[in-house]
Structures are given as structure tokens and as C-alpha cells.
Amino acid sequence: MFTGIIETLGEVTELRQEQGNLHITVSSPIAAELKIDQSVAHNGVCLTVVTLSDGKHTVTAIDETLQKSNIGHLKVGDLINLERCMQMNGRLDGHIVQGHVDQTAICTEFKEMHGSWEYTFEYDPAVGNVTVEKGSICVNGISLTVVNSKKNSFSVAIIPYTFEHTNLQQVNVGSVVNLEFDIIGKYVARLMGTNTNATTSLNAI
Incomplete structure (x- = not known):
């Protein structure tokens, strides 16, 4: 679950298509704090961190996500809103956000x-x-x-x-x-x- 309060901006540094999937690499100030398999909202889309390296993280968006969100419109150099999932003892400063784009x-x-x-x-x-x-x-x-x-x-x-x-x-x-x-x-x-x-x-x- 998320709150809709953006933690930081990331910059798209690489986009790699693999069959119906898109691998997105993002540079951000919070990359060093992320872990593999962690959920992070990217422009409101909950995606799983699959690799980490040198201040960057990579996530994979499947075809369903690309069809129903603007993730497929991303270009290298674009800014992307990032928010890590909410901690259970944290404040709900925004509102209840699931990370599922309608x-x-x-x-x-x-x-x-x-x-x-x-x-x-x-x-x-x-x-x-x-x-x-x-x-x-x-x-x-x-x-x-x-x-x-x-x-x-x-x-x-x-x-x-x-x-x-x-x-x-x-x-x-x-x-x-x-x-x-x-x-x-x-x-x-x-x-x-x-x-x-x-x-x-x-x-x-």
C-alpha cells in the first residue's frame, strides 16, 4: 500500500524490451536504500525491484501494465515519481493508494x-x-x-x-x-x- 506522497524523482536511464516485457532502469537518490524484491510505485504503478547497481534500480513491466498505464510511454531522460510502500506504523499523509492504475x-x-x-x-x-x-x-x-x-x-x-x-x-x-x-x-x-x-x-x- 502507498500514500501518494512522492518520496523523490528518479530519471529513466535505460529501457530494454524483452518480448512483451519492458525493463526500466532508474537512477534516484533512494536507490542505495532499496532491496531486491521490494515494491516501489513508479508514476503510481507498483513494480518490483529486480536488480540494483551504482545508484540505479531496475524494474520490469509486463504487457498488461504497458497497456493500462503510461509506463510504455517512458523515454530515456524522463522523470518518474517514486514512492516506497508504506510502513504499517507510518502516517497516512495522502490517501489509501494501492499502486494499481485504473x-x-x-x-x-x-x-x-x-x-x-x-x-x-x-x-x-x-x-x-x-x-x-x-x-x-x-x-x-x-x-x-x-x-x-x-x-x-x-x-x-x-x-x-x-x-x-x-x-x-x-x-x-x-x-x-x-x-x-x-x-x-x-x-x-x-x-x-x-x-x-x-x-x-x-x-x-
């Missing part, structure tokens, strides 16, 4: 707001995911608060610290980002859908 979104608007920044993201609502005003959303692994929630889009306001210490600084109109919707909201939506289906079945009898 879908991607596209940045449709980017505005500077006198010392802060506002991003608007659009996603496919057909999957059934929803946001709520002032609710939580995880964008590229970052725990953020939703504003201007709509059926297929939402906005987030970014303070200078978050802008400077995450890869949102590289996100522009047209950029693809990873979304993980609030786990509590997903369970409520599923239960509401189940209850609706049950009611419809009863009415049909």
Missing part, C-alpha cells in the same frame, strides 16, 4: 494561477470510474484533491512544492498520465451498481 487520462488544459498551477485531465468514463468534488485522486502516483469534477474530466490545483518535486513539471497539454481512483469510491460505486441491478431484477419478476 486507467490513463490526457491533460487537456494547463494554467498558471499566480503562484500555483491548475491541470485538467480527461478520461474515458465508460470504464465506470468517477471523481467527486474535493475527493481524492491519484495522478502519476501523486495524492491530489479533485476540483471541478465532471463525468469524464476533473481538475487539480498544484502548489509550488508539488510542482517542483514531482514530474508534473513535465506534464503539458497532450501528456498521458496514470489515474488511480479512490478505493472507497470504487467500492461504493460497485455496491450501488449491484444494488441497482438487484432492484431491476426484482422489478422484472
Whole structure:
């Protein structure tokens, strides 16, 4: 489990394709503290450390991950948000994040707001995911608060610290980002859908 509070930025130094898998090597300040088989969120995607060397670590993304996240869009030199899994006795400073990306979104608007920044993201609502005003959303692994929630889009306001210490600084109109919707909201939506289906079945009898 993660919190959506980014520990540090890493830089992609190597990408190696092997059949349907992509091996991603990342240089970062926390590489020396990592261990083989440790879970680390990369842009919100939980991946397992497979090798370590010289201030770098390597993880492997399978085809399923590449299809459902922006990991397959990475290029050498890109910045990537990193967060190690939460310790059981740690503070939950962001919100409950599983490291399982639900879908991607596209940045449709980017505005500077006198010392802060506002991003608007659009996603496919057909999957059934929803946001709520002032609710939580995880964008590229970052725990953020939703504003201007709509059926297929939402906005987030970014303070200078978050802008400077995450890869949102590289996100522009047209950029693809990873979304993980609030786990509590997903369970409520599923239960509401189940209850609706049950009611419809009863009415049909």
C-alpha cells in the first residue's frame, strides 16, 4: 500500500524490451536504500525491484501494465515519481493508494494561477470510474484533491512544492498520465451498481 506522497524523482536511464516485457532502469537518490524484491510505485504503478547497481534500480513491466498505464510511454531522460510502500506504523499523509492504475487520462488544459498551477485531465468514463468534488485522486502516483469534477474530466490545483518535486513539471497539454481512483469510491460505486441491478431484477419478476 502507498500514500501518494512522492518520496523523490528518479530519471529513466535505460529501457530494454524483452518480448512483451519492458525493463526500466532508474537512477534516484533512494536507490542505495532499496532491496531486491521490494515494491516501489513508479508514476503510481507498483513494480518490483529486480536488480540494483551504482545508484540505479531496475524494474520490469509486463504487457498488461504497458497497456493500462503510461509506463510504455517512458523515454530515456524522463522523470518518474517514486514512492516506497508504506510502513504499517507510518502516517497516512495522502490517501489509501494501492499502486494499481485504473486507467490513463490526457491533460487537456494547463494554467498558471499566480503562484500555483491548475491541470485538467480527461478520461474515458465508460470504464465506470468517477471523481467527486474535493475527493481524492491519484495522478502519476501523486495524492491530489479533485476540483471541478465532471463525468469524464476533473481538475487539480498544484502548489509550488508539488510542482517542483514531482514530474508534473513535465506534464503539458497532450501528456498521458496514470489515474488511480479512490478505493472507497470504487467500492461504493460497485455496491450501488449491484444494488441497482438487484432492484431491476426484482422489478422484472
